Every structure is written in structure tokens, then in C-alpha cells.
Amino acid sequence: MGSTLLSKTDTADEAGLSAIVRPAPRRRSSRTDSPFWAALFVGPNVVLFTVFMLIPIVWGLALSLFDWNLIYEPRFVGLDNYVALLNDARAVNSVSKTVYLLVLGVVPTVFLSFVLAVLINTSFPGYSVFRTMYLLPIVISLVASAVLWKFMYDPRVGPIAQLLGFFGISGPNWLQDTTWAMPALSLVIVWLRLPLGIILYLAALQQINPQLLEAAEIDGAGPWAKLRHIIWPNVMPVTLLILVLTLRGIIFDSFDIAFVMTKGGPLNSTDILAVYIYDLAFAQLRLGYASALSTVLFVIVTILALVFNPPRRRPTNGDPV
Amino acid sequence: MTNKFSLSRRSVLAGLAASPFALAAGSQFAMAQPTSGTLSIGILDWAETGIKPVFAAYEAARPGVKIDYSILPGDGPGLRQALLSRRLANKLPDITYLADIFATQFANAQVTADMRPFLNSGGPITMTSLAKPFLDQYLVTSGPNKDGIFGLPIGADTVVLYYNKKHFDEAGIPYPDDSWTFEKQIEVATQLTQKNGSVTTRYGLAASVPWHATYVPGIEAFGDTLLDENNMYKLQTEAAIKVFTMYWDQVKAGVLASSPQQTQLGGGYQAFGAGTVSMLQSVRALTPLIRSVTTDDWDVALEPTINGVRKTGMGSIAQAITPQGMANNQELAFDYLNWFYSEDGGMKILAAGYGTVPPVEALYTSPIWTDLPGPPYDNRVFAESIQYGAMNPTSIPADVQVVVDTELAKAEEAVVLNNVPVADALKAAEAVINEAMARVMAAGG
Numbered sequence: 001m002g003s004t005l006l007s008k009t010d011t012a013d014e015a016g017l018s019a020i021v022r023p024a025p026r027r028r029s030s031r032t033d034s035p036f037w038a039a040l041f042v043g044p045n046v047v048l049f050t051v052f053m054l055i056p057i058v059w060g061l062a063l064s065l066f067d068w069n070l071i072y073e074p075r076f077v078g079l080d081n082y083v084a085l086l087n088d089a090r091a092v093n094s095v096s097k098t099v100y101l102l103v104l105g106v107v108p109t110v111f112l113s114f115v116l117a118v119l120i121n122t123s124f125p126g127y128s129v130f131r132t133m134y135l136l137p138i139v140i141s142l143v144a145s146a147v148l149w150k151f152m153y154d155p156r157v158g159p160i161a162q163l164l165g166f167f168g169i170s171g172p173n174w175l176q177d178t179t180w181a182m183p184a185l186s187l188v189i190v191w192l193r194l195p196l197g198i199i200l201y202l203a204a205l206q207q208i209n210p211q212l213l214e215a216a217e218i219d220g221a222g223p224w225a226k227l228r229h230i231i232w233p234n235v236m237p238v239t240l241l242i243l244v245l246t247l248r249g250i251i252f253d254s255f256d257i258a259f260v261m262t263k264g265g266p267l268n269s270t271d272i273l274a275v276y277i278y279d280l281a282f283a284q285l286r287l288g289y290a291s292a293l294s295t296v297l298f299v300i301v302t303i304l305a306l307v308f309n310p311p312r313r314r315p316t317n318g319d320p321v
Numbered sequence: 322m323t324n325k326f327s328l329s330r331r332s333v334l335a336g337l338a339a340s341p342f343a344l345a346a347g348s349q350f351a352m353a354q355p356t357s358g359t360l361s362i363g364i365l366d367w368a369e370t371g372i373k374p375v376f377a378a379y380e381a382a383r384p385g386v387k388i389d390y391s392i393l394p395g396d397g398p399g400l401r402q403a404l405l406s407r408r409l410a411n412k413l414p415d416i417t418y419l420a421d422i423f424a425t426q427f428a429n430a431q432v433t434a435d436m437r438p439f440l441n442s443g444g445p446i447t448m449t450s451l452a453k454p455f456l457d458q459y460l461v462t463s464g465p466n467k468d469g470i471f472g473l474p475i476g477a478d479t480v481v482l483y484y485n486k487k488h489f490d491e492a493g494i495p496y497p498d499d500s501w502t503f504e505k506q507i508e509v510a511t512q513l514t515q516k517n518g519s520v521t522t523r524y525g526l527a528a529s530v531p532w533h534a535t536y537v538p539g540i541e542a543f544g545d546t547l548l549d550e551n552n553m554y555k556l557q558t559e560a561a562i563k564v565f566t567m568y569w570d571q572v573k574a575g576v577l578a579s580s581p582q583q584t585q586l587g588g589g590y591q592a593f594g595a596g597t598v599s600m601l602q603s604v605r606a607l608t609p610l611i612r613s614v615t616t617d618d619w620d621v622a623l624e625p626t627i628n629g630v631r632k633t634g635m636g637s638i639a640q641a642i643t644p645q646g647m648a649n650n651q652e653l654a655f656d657y658l659n660w661f662y663s664e665d666g667g668m669k670i671l672a673a674g675y676g677t678v679p680p681v682e683a684l685y686t687s688p689i690w691t692d693l694p695g696p697p698y699d700n701r702v703f704a705e706s707i708q709y710g711a712m713n714p715t716s717i718p719a720d721v722q723v724v725v726d727t728e729l730a731k732a733e734e735a736v737v738l739n740n741v742p743v744a745d746a747l748k749a750a751e752a753v754i755n756e757a758m759a760r761v762m763a764a765g766g
Contacts, residue, residue, distance in 0.1 A: 069720070070405040071430040072765065154585065155520050170518060176581060178738060266581070266734045283398040283723045285405075 057298070064291035074288070081292035091293060093268055094276040095300075097182065098251065101272055104186035105193070105250045110242055112190065113197025118231065120198070121205045138195035142253055146260035149188045150175065153261075175262050178269040185270055188257050193249055197242045204238040205231065244309045251301055273297050357385040358653045361414035361646075363404070365638065366395040368418065371609055371676040375667045379660060386653065393418060398723065404432045415646030415654050419472055421458040421636050426719040428466040429765075433641035435469040444659040451662070452477050454710055455637045455680045462715060464765070472639030473658065476677040477685070478604045479706040480534050480634040482506075482624055483697075487617040488513055488523075488599040497600075497622035506600070506625045507571055513599040514576045524578040527589050528602040530568040531580060531729035533722075534634025535602065538711040539564035542627035552716050553758055554725070556751040557744065564627075566743045569736045579733060590614065605703050606638070608675040612696065621697040623706055635710030637680060664689065678703045717758075724757040 064081055068074035085091050120131050137145065153174040155161050164171040174184040208231060216226050255274035258264060264271035264279070273293065281290035364372055369392060376388040391414060394400050401423060407413045408430060419427055427433045436459075440448045448456075451474060459472030482497055489496055494509055510525025528535055537547055543560035555561060571577035578586060578598055586592035593601040594614030602624070603611070611619075624633040640661075642654045661667035664687060668679045672690035679687065685704040693700070717725070732746035 067764075069764075070402075070409070071426065156517070156522055156585075170520075173520075176585070176738065265730070266738055267731060279727070282402050283727075284720060285401070 060291045060294055063288055064295050066288045068287045069285040081289045085292060090276060094271050094273045097271055098273045100182060101186055101254060102250055104183060105189045106246050108190045109193045109197055109246045110239060113194055113201050113242060117198045117201030117205055121202055134198055135195045137192050142256035143260055145188060145192055146257045150261050153184055176266050178267050181262055181266060181270045185257055185261060189250055189254055193246050200238050200242055201235060204235040208234045240309055244305050247304050248301060354383060355386055355653050355656050359387045359389050360650060360653045360657055362388060362390045363393045363414040363417040364390055365418045366392050371671060371674040375670045378670050379657060405430060408432050413643040413645045415650045416640055416642055418638055418640050420638050422719045422722045424459045424471050425461050425464060428461050428469060428471040429464055431644050433471045434644045434647045435471060436473055436641060437470055439655055439658060442655055444655060446659050446662045450681055452680045452682050458636060458712060458715055459639050472641045474637035474639045474680040476606055476637050477680040477707055478606055478637050479710055480602050480604055480624055481702050481706055482622045483593060483601040483603050483619060484622060485599050485617050485619050499623050501625035503625050503627045510576050510600060516575060521575040524598045525576050526600045527578040527583055527592060527598040529580045531726060531733055533713040536564050537713055538632035538634050539627050541711045542630040542632045548714050553755045554751050556747040561747060562744050565747060569733060569743060572737050605678050606676055612675060619696050620699055621702045623702050631709045632711045633706045633709045635712050718761045720761045721758050725754050728753045
């Protein structure tokens with residue numbers, strides 16, 4: 001005797017049954033698995049979200065049903081504020097100006113972000129300098145950018161006027177011209193939104209399998225064909241993300257630019273929704289009406305977000321995404 | 322160099338009347354000085370430089386007393402929002418600064434308290450101490466606080482003409498004088514204007530046309546009023562159309578820099594200091610800033626006559642004790658205000674900063690400000706123009722004034738940028754303004 005008792009598993013191995021999947025050994029449960037730790041890590045974000053997002057949204061919705069000027073007691077008016085919106089020419093104009101700004105801002109931002117990302121996604125002497133230059137606007141505050149560009153557009157001493165003058169061109173008074181004021185603002189906004197788009201596209205471009213590009217090159221595909229049939233389809237998800245982020249960014253961040261540079265003028269040509277809401281709430285103290293307009297803006301943004309980034313069914317094990 | 326100017330009979334009599342009373346009351350005033358406590362005061366941002374020495378002097382005069390001041394936004398909407406928010410949070414200072422358009426609204430909102438208890442408290446500053454036109458701006462004429470006084474003016478400000486002497490010397494043009502008419506002013510402004518192609522590089526005159534201190538005097542000079550008997554705006558009158566046409570024609574010609582042009586130049590007084598504007602309509606309160614940014618020699622003159630009549634915009638910011646101040650810190654607040662308005666107290670220090678014409682009639686000719694070294698040199702202009710003052714009607718609610726300013730700015734853009742006829746632009750503005758007036762009045766003002 002004296003033979004060693006073999007374990008079941010050893011016997012199984014010798015019997016060639018090692019292919020059978022053995023149940024994983026039972027792990028001792030970690031402290032971090034408990035609901036307490038989940039709450040501890042998620043909790044602060046939930047609290048901040050509730051305090052700074054959820055409560056103000058609900059409060060704003062409720063306030064839109066009242067007439068209040070901070071002085072007298074709020075007076076319940078039901079849907080009167082929403083009805084008044086329909087007859088408010090300035091509100092209609094501000095919605096149309098917001099849509100105009102979106103068109104002028106979103107399309108160039110997406111297009112230019114992609115093109116610049118493709119261009120700087122290469123290695124050449126000094127490319128890091130160009131990359132830094134394109135990403136710089138992201139660190140400049142919106143108000144500082146607005147002040148800077150206001151000087152740029154100055155018809156007397158601004159660099160744009162100086163440059164045009166060098167070529168013998170007399171440019172318009174950009175920010176005092178009802179035709180050019182909105183394009184002038186949209187240029188600033190595109191400049192500010194480019195860095196984020198470039199960063200996202202760069203990340204997406206670097207995810208593309210290089211073997212696909214090599215194979216295409218072997219098959220004789222030129223740069224344009226590679227761009228059209230390989231690169232662009234592969235970055236499509238990022239394109240949608242940039243679309244949504246740019247939409248949101250333009251609608252909310254454009255207030256700073258418009259307020260500092262034109263205050264909604266000249267002649268309401270840059271009177272976007274955010275500027276009008278500010279005027280109603282803080283200049284005219286019509287808080288209920290401003291809240292109603294804010295609710296309309298919220299609905300517009302939500303619809304646009306759902307259009308460009310609809311909710312998808314959550315993937316389960318084995319299901320394709 | 323100082324200019325002594327002839328004293329008007331009115332000011333001499335006022336001074337004689339006031340001085341014995343001030344002497345008598347001053348002795349009583351000297352008896353009840355607080356020796357401890359903290360007084361909180363909310364001041365406008367642009368006033369900080371001028372008022373800090375005043376606070377330091379008060380603290381030196383009252384050992385043991387401290388002034389804790391906070392900054393309020395200098396723009397109307399910002400000021401209103403800040404004070405109303407503080408009231409909701411029960412955190413109003415003991416004394417707050419305010420502007421005339423908010424007198425009634427802040428009274429109704431319990432941001433400011435009725436100052437009559439202070440003026441009737443037996444101290445040196447009484448109902449008759451402060452210049453009536455400026456005090457009347459803070460007299461509430463309707464609503465639950467009717468007949469109350471909800472602010473004490475800090476200065477007696479009128480619009481005068483600041484002019485760059487160097488520009489005049491270079492062009493060989495005599496300086497402005499009391500005989501100037503509006504037409505003469507425009508003629509000279511046109512001569513002083515410089516252009517590069519179609520772009521004006523130097524404006525002959527800067528005047529904010531949508532500012533009530535510009536158009537109200539003009540309308541009154543033509544013998545009309547801004548409001549009708551129902552408190553509605555009358556912008557379709559011959560007087561209103563003439564006044565706005567006079568100014569906007571010059572904006573279109575690139576001779577006059579109104580608000581948008583001044584903004585593009587970096588601001589009105591900044592443009593004057595930089596030499597991109599030769600003449601500027603402005604007020605004494607901005608003199609310290611003008612002095613700090615202007616290197617060319619300059620002086621001031623009376624506003625020219627319009628239609629043979631001299632009228633000039635008039636007004637003042639004010640300070641008032643808040644309900645919290647009245648309830649919790651009345652003695653200190655009263656003492657501070659009495660000291661503030663005394664000739665050898667706050668007024669002397671404030672006036673020495675060039676930022677104020679004392680709102681005390683007895684001090685209109687006081688050397689505490691008339692003998693300050695120039696520029697400006699012709700200080701009699703500031704006191705003399707008070708008699709030509711034209712006030713913005715106090716019956717205009719603050720919520721409506723915001724709409725007025727916006728609509729008149731839009732009317733100006735329509736006329737200047739799109740060549741819309743002045744009458745049509747004013748008609749559109751009037752409709753919106755009076756709709757707002759009806760709405761606000763129906764809601765209780």
C-alpha cells in the first residue's frame with residue numbers, strides 16, 4: 001500500500017477528461033461587492049446631479065406655470081405663459097435664430113473636426129505644434145474668447161480688417177451688420193468646438209485596424225477611396241456623438257459668445273433663445289415666462305438628442321450590440 | 322488753475338439759510354457719536370475707488386466702529402437682481418446704493434426703508450438739506466409707499482460736455498461756450514471727425530441717444546413731454562421725432578458715436594481718454610475715471626441749447642437704509658449718513674475725488690470741490706447746469722425702463738443700419754413700450 005490517493009481532478013485528467021469545464025472555485029466575496037460601496041462611489045454624483053440638474057429642472061417646470069418677478073408673491077397662471085409664447089414675435093425670432101446658428105455651427109464643426117483630425121493624424125516634423133494649436137481653444141474661457149474675437153472683428157483696428165485692408169478689401173462692420181453678425185458668431189463657436197471634435201476623431205482614427213488600410217492600399221485604393229470606404233464608416237459612431245455634443249454645446253455655450261459680442265443685436269439678428277431667456281429672467285424679471293421658454297428649449301434639445309442619438313436596446317450576453 | 326465763478330443769488334441765500342442751522346445741528350450731532358459696532362454698506366462696483374477713503378475717514382472719526390462694505394453690480398439689471406436676491410435671503414446690508422429708476426420698486430420690495438425717520442430725527446441733515454430736484458427722484462408717488470422718500474442722492478449730477486482741448490487747438494476751433502447751439506455743436510463735431518474711407522476713426526461727439534438723459538431734455542426743449550396724462554410714452558410727437566432725428570442723422574453720418582459705437586471703441590469715457598472721441602456727453606460721477614485715462618488737456622462746458630432752450634439730463638444714484646438696517650443698526654446708520662453729508666465729513670472726501678457735486682444746495686459753491694486742481698477747470702458748469710435739469714419721469718416703473726432702453730436701442734439700429742424712417746422706428750418702439758407699461762401697471766407697477 002502506501003499509494004497516494006489521487007484527487008478526482010487528477011484522475012479525470014489522466015482519463016483525458018480535462019476538457020470538461022470545471023466549476024470555478026468559490027471566491028470569498030470582496031468588500032467592494034457590497035451595495036454600500038456602490039452607493040458610496042455613485043452617491044456623490046447622484047447628489048450633485050439631483051441638486052444641480054434634477055431639482056432646477058423640476059423647479060423651472062413648476063415656475064413656468066406662474067407669473068413671478070421676485071417682488072410680489074408668485075401668481076399661478078397655468079399654461080398662460082406657453083400660450084403667450086405663440087404670440088411672441090421675439091420668441092419665434094429667437095427660435096429661428098437658434099436654428100440658424102445650429103446650422104452654421106454644427107455642420108462646419110463636424111466636417112472641419114474630421115478633416116483636421118485626419119490631417120494631423122500623421123507624423124511629420126512639427127506635427128505636435130499643429131496639434132497643440134488646434135487644441136488650444138479648449139482651455140480658453142468662453143468670455144475671454146468672446147472678448148478676443150470682438151477685438152478681432154473691430155472694423156478699425158481688428159486684425160481681420162487690417163488683413164482685408166492689405167488686399168484692398170473693405171470688410172463690413174461684422175458685429176454691427178445684420179447679415180454678417182450671425183456668421184461672425186458662428187465662426188467663433190466653431191473655433192471653440194473644434195478641439196473636442198478633433199480629440200474624439202483622433203481617438204476614433206487610431207482605433208481603425210491598420211491592416212484594413214494596408215489591404216485597401218494593396219488593392220489599389222487611393223487616399224480618397226480609403227477615406228470614403230474605410231475611415232468614414234468606421235468613425236460614424238463618433239460622428240453621431242460629436243453631433244450631439246456640438247448641438248448641446250452650441251445651444252448652451254453660445255450665450256456667452258452672443259451676450260458679450262452682440263447682446264442679441266444688431267436688430268435681433270443674433271437674438272438666440274438663450275439671450276432672450278436671460279433678458280426675460282434677469283433684465284425684465286419675468287421669471288415664469290422665462291421658465292416657460294427654457295422648457296421649450298429643453299424640449300428642443302431633448303428631441304434633437306434623441307434624433308441623432310436614439311436610445312439602443314441594452315446588449316445581453318451573446319446578443320450583438 | 323482754478324476758476325472762481327459768480328455766485329448765484331439763489332445759492333448764496335440757500336447757503337446762508339443752511340449754515341446757521343447746520344452749525345446748531347452740528348453741535349447736537351457731535352453729542353451722540355457711536356463708539357462701537359459694524360455698519361454694512363452695499364456699494365456699486367464703479368464707486369468703490371471714490372468711496373473707500375470716505376469709509377476710512379469715518380472709521381478714523383469713530384474709533385471702534387467698522388464699515389463692512391460689499392460690491393453690488395453697477396448695471397441696473399444686475400443691481401436689481403443682487404438686491405432682490407439678498408432680500409429673499411434676508412441678507413441685505415444696513416445701507417445700500419441704488420439708482421433712481423428703482424426707487425419705487427425697491428420700496429415696494431422692502432429692499433429700502435423710508436428715509437423720513439432719518440430726515441426728521443433731529444440730525445443736521447433734514448428734508449430741506451438735500452437738493453430738492455435730486456431728492457424728489459426718490460420720492461415715491463404711487464402705491465403703498467406713496468409720499469415716502471426711499472433714497473438720499475449721493476451727488477447732484479447733470480450732463481455736461483467734456484471736450485478735448487488738444488483736438489480743438491489742432492483744428493483751430495474756439496472752445497465750446499455758453500452760446501453754443503446744437504447745430505453749432507454738430508458743425509464743430511463734423512469738423513473734428515476723422516475718417517478712413519467710410520470708417521470713422523475719430524468721432525466728433527459721443528452721446529448715447531437711447532439714454533433718457535439725452536432725449537428727455539431734447540423733448541422738453543421742444544416744449545413737449547415724454548409721457549401723456551395716462552403715463553404712456555409719446556414717441557410719435559413732433560418733438561420726439563425731431564429730437565431723435567437730430568441725433569440719429571449724425572450717427573448715420575459717422576459724426577456721433579452712440580452706444581453701439583462707444584462700445585466698439587471700448588466705452589464712452591475710454592474713447593474720450595484714447596482720443597477717438599473729441600467731445601463727450603457725460604457726468605461728474607465719471608470725472609475720476611476720465612481723469613485717470615485722459616492724457617490730453619480737456620475741460621467741460623454747458624450742454625448746448627436746443628430750439629433756443631437749454632435743458633440737460635439730471636439725476637443721481639442714492640443710498641438708503643434697508644429695513645434690516647432700520648431695525649438692527651439704526652443709530653449707527655443715522656450717524657454715518659449725517660457725517661456723510663456734512664461739509665467737513667464725507668462730502669469733503671468724496672468731492673476731493675472729483676466724483677461728486679454735493680447734493681446739498683449749500684455746497685454748490687463750496688471750495689471743497691470747486692477749488693480742486695483741473696482738469697476740469699470750469700467747475701461752475703456742473704452747478705450752473707442744475708437749473709436746466711430735465712429729469713426722467715419718476716412714474717416710469719423699473720420693469721418698463723428696461724424695455725424702453727431695449728426698444729430705443731433697436732429703433733436706433735433700425736434707423737442707422739436699415740434706413741428705416743425715424744417715425745416708423747419710434748412707432749414700433751412705442752407700441753412695445755406701452756404694451757409693457759400697461760402690463761406692468763396692471764400688475765401693480
